[in-house]
Amino acid sequence: MAATGDEAAAMDSISKEPAGASAALNPALSGSGQLQRPEDAAESPTTTPKKPGANSDGGVETAEEAVEPAEPDVNELCNDMFEKMAIFLQGELTATCEDYCLLENMNKLTSLKYMEMKDISVNISRNLQDLNNKYASLQPYLDQINKIEEQVSALEQAAYKLDAYSKKLEARFKKLEKR
Template sequence: MAERAASQGSTSNMPASGGEESGSVRVEAIQDLYQELLGKTSLYLKSEFEVTAEDYRLLQEMNKVTKDKYEGLMGTAKTVKDSLGTMNDRFTCIKPFLERIDLIETQVNSLEGTVFRLDTYAKQLEMRFKSLEKR
């Protein structure tokens, strides 16, 4: 950049005569280039800061959306927990009745087996009786 300043300073409106005027023009050219450099650097840094700030705003928005989503999920989980608690309480209340139903079912199955055996025995007796009648 210093080369550019030197070349611009030497080719810009420099009088052909006088060393002092040439030196002051060079200093002014360097100062102008320096001011331009500062301005562009400032603009670049400002743009970088704006991009970074926008990234942070985006992250904040994402965090807010995520927080809201998790709050909704937490509400759903609480509702499910409450429902499961209610169902568990109801099951506890009807458990003795269910146990009685299971016992009755076992007894009915046993009775059904006994009835089936009795029916088979009655048929055998009937067949014996008929065979004795024929004689």
């Protein structure tokens, strides 16, 4: 278990040595205060005393304890997370696949509707062509009807003129008869 906050500050102060004690305990320093070469320090074996509070019953963690293998709970949690992530991704892929299937079905239905509309438009075009052909075959009769209508209107005009003339003649005849 790693120390945090005030505990960490206390451990740091315990683990640091005073400067004077460090010079007395450090074998690399010579009596004149100059550094010895590392080879010389290796030749003069000295034992380094243990730091106070660094023993195992002092409650201070060492670096070796921090590198312990993960607890089984963490492994179980990781496995659980990966399983759930796999389920989630499987669901996402399934949803995407279903979306594509729906889109494919919609495209098929749209294609069928367009085919039906094409058939309807072909039928309408064919019927329109038939109507145009029938109208073309009736055109001479329609022209004759138009000519007859013109002749009837001309006859009607002539009848009105004849009626007006006959009224004038009748009025003259009555005038002559009275005399």
